[in-house]
Amino acid sequence: xxxxxxxxxxxxxxxGIAAAISRLIRSGALSAGERLPTVRDVAATLGVSPATVxxxxxxxxxxxxxxxxxxxxxxxxxxxxxxxxxHFGELAGSHVVARLDLSTGTPDPVLLPDLSEALTxxxxxxxxxSYLSSPVLPELDRxxxxxxxxxxxxLTIVDGALxxxxxxxxxxxxxxxxxxxxxxxxxxxFDLLDHFGVxxxxxxxxAEGMRPDQLAQALLLNPVAIILQPRAHNPxxxxxxxxxxxxxxxxxxAHEHLGDPVVIEDDHSGEISSAPAHxxxxxxxxxxxxxxxxxxxxxxxxxxxxLGGPEPLIDRIVARRMxxxxxxxxxxxxxxxxxxxxxxxxxxxHDARRIYQARQRLLSEALVRHGLPHEPSDGINTWIPxxxxxxxxxxxxxxxxxxxxxxxxxxxxxxGQFLRVTAGRVxxxxxxVAGLLAAAARAS
Numbered sequence: 404x405x406x407x408x409x410x411x412x413x414x415x416x417x418x419g420i421a422a423a424i425s426r427l428i429r430s431g432a433l434s435a436g437e438r439l440p441t442v443r444d445v446a447a448t449l450g451v452s453p454a455t456v457x458x459x460x461x462x463x464x465x466x467x468x469x470x471x472x473x474x475x476x477x478x479x480x481x482x483x484x485x486x487x488x489x490h491f492g493e494l495a496g497s498h499v500v501a502r503l504d505l506s507t508g509t510p511d512p513v514l515l516p517d518l519s520e521a522l523t524x525x526x527x528x529x530x531x532x533s534y535l536s537s538p539v540l541p542e543l544d545r546x547x548x549x550x551x552x553x554x555x556x557x558l559t560i561v562d563g564a565l566x567x568x569x570x571x572x573x574x575x576x577x578x579x580x581x582x583x584x585x586x587x588x589x590x591x592x593f594d595l596l597d598h599f600g601v602x603x604x605x606x607x608x609x610a611e612g613m614r615p616d617q618l619a620q621a622l623l624l625n626p627v628a629i630i631l632q633p634r635a636h637n638p639x640x641x642x643x644x645x646x647x648x649x650x651x652x653x654x655x656x657a658h659e660h661l662g663d664p665v666v667i668e669d670d671h672s673g674e675i676s677s678a679p680a681h682x683x684x685x686x687x688x689x690x691x692x693x694x695x696x697x698x699x700x701x702x703x704x705x706x707x708x709x710l711g712g713p714e715p716l717i718d719r720i721v722a723r724r725m726x727x728x729x730x731x732x733x734x735x736x737x738x739x740x741x742x743x744x745x746x747x748x749x750x751x752x753h754d755a756r757r758i759y760q761a762r763q764r765l766l767s768e769a770l771v772r773h774g775l776p777h778e779p780s781d782g783i784n785t786w787i788p789x790x791x792x793x794x795x796x797x798x799x800x801x802x803x804x805x806x807x808x809x810x811x812x813x814x815x816x817x818x819g820q821f822l823r824v825t826a827g828r829v830x831x832x833x834x835x836v837a838g839l840l841a842a843a844a845r846a847s
Contacts, residue, residue: 405440405448407432414793415451417458422793424459428468428479439469439477466800490590490597490811502803503836505825508637508784510675510699514755516748518702521741525734538721538730543740547695547709552670552680553688557717559710560731561724564671564696567710568630569595570720571667571692575628576601583621583629583664585613587786587812587821589637592630605815608636610778612643615650622658628665633681635672635699638812638823640763640780642678652686665716666691672782674700674752677760689713699783700752701742707735759783759827766826769837775844783827787844792820795843802839 411423411432427433439445442460446453460477463469471477539560547558561567576582578600584592586605596603604626606617613631634642655666666683673680673695684691692712697705710717724730742748759782767779770787777787789795792808799806799822809821822844829836 409448415449418794418797420459421462433479437479462797488594490593504805506805506807515702516751521738524741525737540736543736552682553685555711557714559721561710563706564669564694564708567694567708574719581624581626583626584814586814588814590811611647615654619654625662626664630667632669634676634678635782638784639786640784642781643681645681648681652683668693671696672699675756676781678781707739763826765833766829769833773838773841775841785824785826787822788819789844790847794846798843798846
């Protein structure tokens with residue numbers, strides 16, 4: 404174990420040692436219940452003072468990763484999660500309850516609509532006339548098409564945004580293909596691409612979305628697909644502007660002689676986004692798959708999303724699902740339809756959108772007051788530049804605040820270090836939270 408720790412340590416400071424051991428614990432390399440080497444042994448091997456290692460041990464103990472048993476030594480508390488995909492697992496963190504957990508990327512449960520009324524409309528029997536009936540409730544299909552960002556040829560319902568993207572990639576890619584992803588982007592996308600044996604091509608994101616100049620360069624590598632988030636981008640909170648959507652479509656058309664990659668749009672926070680919906684499908688309907696998820700707005704446990712696009716692609720996805728789950732439960736679809744149609748739940752989601760927007764603005768203004776330049780983000784997450792990611796995380800943990808490491812979201816090289824902060828979960832003490840975030844951002 405001592406050799407493992409020495410090999411993992413990049414910086415021989417208290418923060419660097421604590422960060423290295425934290426990574427070993429979260430990856431499962433150090434298991435719950437294992438006894439750590441003594442402070443003196445680690446210090447001697449690393450060539451640092453015992454006080455340096457002791458400070459690292461205190462930081463790890465403070466965030467609940469290890470515990471001291473006096474003369475019996477220090478032991479690992481946090482167990483690994485072996486079923487979790489690696490990049491997804493990095494988001495799971497240590498599972499230790501913090502005073503304020505801003506690491507989750509999940510909505511505020513208080514702002515989710517009440518399901519009571521919708522549940523009264525669900526059929527009392529889970530039957531179906533035929534296994535070959537339409538996989539989408541007709542009334543839900545009509546409702547979704549009326550609010551889709553462009554006239555869509557075909558539409559189906561799947562079990563959440565990641566299921567939609569996984570089904571799309573399964574249809575489109577083969578081992579060794581290349582796929583364009585935003586940099587930064589959502590880590591489970593990386594897990595999916597790794598699963599399919601696909602090489603990812605990172606394209607940076609700026610304040611308006613994916614950069615057209617870098618996309619043009621990426622297209623020279625002949626990717627088969629492009630994954631982007633048009634609104635409330637996770638992790639940055641950026642929403643794609645109309646001008647940027649138009650420019651990206653122009654770049655794709657200008658490079659059609661090289662190939663015709665399918666655009667997969669993950670509109671995971673559309674219902675609580677304060678930005679209008681823009682889709683490349685308005686210009687490229689025959690090669691755009693648009694995903695609209697309702698997890699952030701109506702509840703993560705509903706596990707339901709809509710997938711729309713060209714009929715040949717949607718038909719292939721529906722046909723493949725018939726050999727697996729078949730369809731997404733029409734009982735769940737009925738709940739979703741009622742939530743989308745009932746005035747009470749529509750009003751709740753509208754209020755949630757307004758409240759998240761206000762929370763983003765209040766936190767952003769407080770960050771600026773504390774000397775950290777920042778613009779309000781869209782949705783529930785925001786992206787904060789820091790001098791040193793590991794130091795910032797340890798300092799915030801010592802203050803009882805958990806955040807997500809920015810490095811987990813990077814698809815390629817980055818010019819800086821960052822934290823992803825779920826600003827939508829800050830409900831009070833905005834100035835206090837911003838002060839701690841700003842101080843952590845400056846710490847090095």
